[in-house]
Amino acid sequence: MTIRMECQTLPVGELLSGSRIYSMPIFQRPFAWTADEAGQLLDDLQTAFHNSTDLNTDKAYYFLGQLIVSQSNPNAPFEVVDGQQRLVTLSALLAVLRDLLPPGDAREHLQHHIERPENAARHLPRCPRVRLREIDRDEYTRWIAEQGGSFALPDAGDTDATERLVEVISRIKDDIATPHQKFITDFASYILNHCYAVLVIVSNTLDAYQLFRSINARGQPLTDIDIVRGEVISIYQSTRLADAWSQIEDQIGVEQLSTYVKSILALVHPPTQQMAFRDGLNSVLSHPSKALLFTDTLKKFVEIYDELESCELTVAEGNEELNRIVSCVKALPFDDWTPAALLWLAQNPSEKATVDFFKALDALGLGLLILGATSNTIANRMRRVVQRIVAKDCLSSANSELYLTDAERKKIREKLARPIGNKSRFIRPLLLRLNAELLDKTIPTYFPTKVTLEHILPQNPGPRSLWRQKFPDSKERQQFSQMLGNFAILSTKVNPRASNFDFHKKREKIFGASDSNIFPLTAQLISYEDWTPDAIKKRHDQLTEIARDILKL
Incomplete structure (x- = not known):
């Protein structure tokens, strides 16, 4: 394949x-440079600057490497395939220098290199020279593009990328003093x-990406997951898919x-379980039909993650039973079930099977x-469930790991029949699950995340107390x-003294209160x-029977 390109040294x-x-x-992946990497670039630049006593010699120049971009037409912005880390860090450095200057021509001249000024005659709006992915764009504008922004930083960013951006700007300010x-x-x-x-300009993004893979030079090295992201999102060219991917990266x-991607590779081509990740990925991507199945499954996987977060599964549309049970699973006090759920849904299963x-x-x-x-x-058990999904x-x-064993069911029946200690980790999620039923x-x-457990018969x-007469x-x-x-x-904490009320007073003052009626598990006590x-x-x-039904005992 011939890639046509234009190179400019600027x-x-x-x-x-x-x-x-x-x-x-x-x-494109999010901004990924750390404060140390930005500090190294600044140190290199300052060293080169201090050594440049004669600006007419070769030693007076510093080479930043190449930037690989695509441009569909002369009026379009450059799409950056390689060079994001350096462009962002250089812009942050210029912003700090700008904000250290007093108002005047020098400051305005620097600003024009950070933010393109409006040009009404050419129909060019004012715009930051560097535009990050949409989720991070506003923060970049506030902290770098806007004058004074580098000295008005928050303590932290909302995403991993903006967190790193805060650290990079702070490091530059500290080093420059x-x-x-x-x-x-x-x-x-x-x-x-x-x-x-060296600005390398290619006419389309896919060619630029292929070029980048071939000559990946200075900058943040490609990780395995970067390659997967590039392969999948460049095929579908979907903003929604890119946003969902970024959301997953930031959250997990x-x-x-x-780990999720490895599971999908194994689902598409089981032998990859015995291969290194990069080898398995290359094996699948080099096979046309498997590559298509992999990218389609991964695309579905990423989109389903977005649906699962919002409890709006496409497969559950119109199925209230499925929506309810998914919300119950999401309420578990751990998230190790997520890979299994996503992998299951990515296979387009039937509604009944789901x-x-x-x-x-x-x-x-x-x-x-x-x-x-x-x-x-729990984590190991859920990993074995994933293996069963792959199989x-x-x-x-x-004998699927998805099901409780006979021995486990027997032990659960015994635990539910016995008194439950105050510090039992399961009592709160169990009661909330029974309430949902x-x-x-x-x-x-x-x-609700904040609930109070109340013993109807007080512990002490x-x-x-009348309780001692009854018991x-x-x-x-x-x-x-x-x-x-x-x-x-209960939705509110009960006064310790009120916890020792006799039953009739408790029923009236606590269980009959309006905020207690939101829990049918508690509201049913009014009938006693x-x-x-x-x-x-x-x-x-009654409650044990409901639990037995949920747990398939």
């Missing part, structure tokens, strides 16, 4: 002048006139995303909590107070005339 002052705008294409004005103007002049880069990090899958996932997650599984045990026998095999089906499920009633045996009273049937959930051992046993049996 100083920074020309790179960032005229009508030139550098925009990040949708498949507060020099005299002549140093600022001379250093800025050196950067604009004596620091060069590159390492976790790489309902069965999420019911089993709900039962497994809640069951592992009741069993007291550690975070490592395509996740639902069909009776009791909700009217016309009401969306909800799982006062010496003259005279202290050992039996303690056991009844810890039974599942004796728990209620008294709270006796038989009442606790009755409610315990």
Whole structure:
């Protein structure tokens, strides 16, 4: 394949002048340089500047490497394929130098290299010379493009990229400190006139990307996940896909995303499980049909992540049962189930199979909590569920890791039948899950993050309390107070004194309060005339039966 290109060797002052705008294409990764990398570039520039006693010699110049861009027509902005890190860092450096200068011509001249001024005659609006991906664009404008912005930074950014941008600008300010004005103007002049880069212009983004892969030079090295991102998003050219990908990277990090991608590679081509990631990726991408299946599945995977976050699954449209069970799974106090759910949904399963899958996932997650599984045990179990999905026998095999084993079910039945300790990790999520099951089906499920657990029969009633008359045996009273049937959930914290009220007063003041009625699990207590051992046993049996149904016991 022949790639037609134009090469220009230009100083920074020309790179960032005229009508030139550098925009990040949708498949471009976020800004990734750390403060150390930016500090190294600044140190190189300052060293070169201090050594440039004679500006007419070759030693007076500093070479920044190449920038690879595409431009569809002469009036279009440059789409940056290679060079984002240097362009952003150079702009941040110029912004700091600008903000160290007093108002005047020197400051305005620098500003024109950071932000293109409006040119009404040419119909060119004012615009930052460098445009980051849309999610980070406003912050870049405030901190770099706007005058004074580099000295009005927040403590941190909202995304990983803006977090790094804050660190980079702060590092530049710290390293430059507060020099005299002549140093600022001379250093800025050196950067604009004596620091060069080779601008490689290709007519389309795909050719530019292929060129980048071939000659990836100085800059942030390509990671495996960068290659995947470029391959997938450059094929579909979808802004929504790019935004969803960026959201995943920001929320879960590159390492976790790489794990997801490895699972999809294994799903498409099982032998990749025994290969290094790069080798497996090359194996799949070099095979036309497998490459298409991989990119299609990964595209679906990324889009589903976005749907899952908002609880608006396309597969669940019009299926209230599926929507409800997905919201229950999302309420689990861990997110190790996410890879399995995404991988399952990325295969375009049937609606019925998806309902069965999420019911089993709900039962497994809640069951592992009741069993007291550690975070490592849960993570390992969910990884084995992913393996079953890859093997395509996740639902069909009776021995699938998606299902609780007979031994696990037996142990759960035993734990639910016994008194539950105050510090049991599972009691809160279990009660909220039972509450969701009791909700009217016309009401969306909800799982408040702040709820108070209330023992209807107090654990330590006062010496003259009526509770001691109803439950005279202290050992039996303690056991009844810890039974599942004796728990209620409240939206507000109850005064310790109120917790020891007799049942009738509790029913009126606490369980009958308007904010308690949002929980049907608690509101049902209004129907009890008294709270006796038989009442606790009755409610315990009712709640246990609901739990058994959820957990498929």
